[in-house]
Amino acid sequence: MPEFSTQPFFEVARRLEIRGETGWLAVLAPVTDPTAALDQLQTELQSILQKPARVIQLEPSTFEELSGDLHQPDDDAVILSSGTGLAQEKWRSLDVMRSALERSGPVILWLSPGDVANLTEHAPNIRSFIGGSIFLAGPDGGIMTETERQERLTELSQHFRLTGEEVVRKAEAKELPLEPEFVEWLVLMGRGDLV
Amino acid sequence: MAGPDGTGRFGVTVERARQRAVALDSNTDRQLAEHRLDAPGKVFSEIRAFLLRRAGGMATRNDPYQLLKFRQEHGLEVIVLGPPVDKGPTPQHFHFDSGARLSFGLTLREVERGSQVVSFRYHYAFPDGRSPHFLRFDLNDGPHTDPLAEPRCHLHPGIDDVRIPFSVHNPIEILDRIFFVLERAT
């Protein structure tokens, strides 16, 4: 069975940014720790779009509540969360009120994986707005790999002509230079306790 | 106006200079203690977003997603781009249209309500043939025994042994000066 593209959150935000900070897309929440993931998505949206990003729970919001919330303000980023999943009838109601949900700012549907089928089956008008912009939440990257960490440690050793052990001994004796490179060196060696 | 020590005027002796340097460092310490940034993850996200935006408007290709890295441990987060010591251009640098390049490292300590800056280094190397060759903004992890020669927060104006006092800045504020002042003047 074909699968949707996996995208880190900052890439999702970047896509909205190049669209002109507008448009609709859907992100499928990860199975593990979706709450932390939602928080991270919100952070990336705020950083990249340079505007506030709010989360609105679709259940149990009414027509008036949703319509009001989405337009006050109208141009920030809004994440519409379906929580653990919405009933079919709720999807149909949302679909009927799609015009009332339209706004100038971006709309991100945060869906449980099982809700994609409901979206297509019971909310074809909303699905049409999303088109093919449905993404699996992917790792956000940026974590230094082990290879990268070793390369940095080697460069530091070669430049300052010190081994890691010598750096640790000096740090313990409070004799380590105060330059920022040495702080990084200790953290990379797992000795941030000496900072 | 210069005058003898103790007359209420600035003294001109090196001892008085050192005293003033100590006071400046104390001020830096105080500013750092009060200075709060967002949580480390959010700071990383903001720096990456800044670089992504800037990269998108440049002719020179840079991929901040690949360039910017972090490592966390013991409540500390190190955010780095480029090599730890600049010895010439590398693919890991952020390259500007002018031919200049940037590498930096920032260490944050996670605290309640966000994070505090522990140290930073931002090395902006001008294109070949320019003078000075580089500018580097450093924040040391603590005061030096000779704060006159080495203020805790300082700028190297192209000479490793010369350090001019510099005030505490938010990481984005330093990047602002690099991208919108230094690079535009280069």
Added chain:
Amino acid sequence: MPSSVTAPEGQLSRRDKFRAYMQASNPTAPALQMIEAGLVCEELHHYLFRNLAGRADLEPGSQQLLVGGVGSGKTTELILAERWLANQGHVLPLYVDTSAETDLSSLNSGALLASFGLHLGRWLSNGAGTHIETEELKRSTKESYEKVKRYAYGKNELVLKDEDALRIENVVNQAWDVLGPRFSVQKVPGKLKPPLPPLNRDVQEVRAALEGLLAATKEVHKDVVFVFDGLDRLLDPTKFWSVVHQDLRVLRELKVSVIATAPLSVLFGAGVGQSISDHFDRVHHLAVIATDPENALLRSVLEKRRSAELLNGLLTDSICHYSGGVLRDLISLARDAAEEAYVSERDSITATDIEKVAHQLGTGYLRGLGPEALNALLHLESSKSFDLSQPSNVELLITRRVLEYSSTDFRVHPALLSVIPRPEPKRA
């Protein structure tokens, strides 16, 4: 934070180029915005909007229906029709997206009339009413508007509690503070306040008020054309009819021309046909645009949206193919392909980008399809036959897995077709 660094003079940055393309290729931009930006091909449906508007103008009280699938361009045609009518000068076109104003899913009869009355009353209140010459008409117009508002939004009434009901004649003139706890305030709901149980109120109740407003309108303009959008969201045809039945009858009696949208299910499926012809003088089907050998029509849509800046000829054909002729899907694919190129650090769209976004679109359509639905789709692909008496097949039509090119030409959406799992070939 400032936006992107200004590129050297005379050189558009890569980001600026993509941004401009994206803004022109926005599939969710309001139709009016795209029309005003000159990004719409008015000739796409053979100037259908002129037919709609012309008939509405020439035959007061006529009722026309515009039926099309999701993303077929109905709203664009309606707004073009509204603008055409407004340009004639002697007609007042009122365009209303009812689904934006109220919860259609809890709508009942009378609601469309309420919406019509509100818009008409608002128009008269916002300056147009100053052209009314007689004070009598001004006064009655104001009263009519108030009645419509009460009908639409409800009112508060004082209602006596049970044991005091017989004393109503004596009590009604006494001060509130004397009566105090013997009264309760009962809200009488209006038509447009969801969620409410359906009210069994005669729509004739508001007819007199609407007549009053129409009389005032005739002082300024001769005829009113009401353009209802949003009713196509009522995917269930029984719901559609329960909402429009009485209201449309009243509007016809009032000689108000109506152009309305409707879901595909009123055109296809069981029990259709007779109901439509009872109510509507003309039904226009906005079919999916068939791809001709040169993809001329679909290409023209993309060219209007600045596709040439990032797309070459062959790739344009590929996007046209995968869209199946669904306008919103066409523009979405063009936009998504550019987005894919941008995040992959390319300077223009490649075939890889298009394949990727077509795969995404198809995967979205594929989700939720069970084995029977998949078999129905594969059967359609191989035999070209599609049984509309099956509700499950109508469902495939409504959800755009199947596209209607005419009343007899149905095909599987090409993007979906590209990802449908095929059964293993039987071994000999």
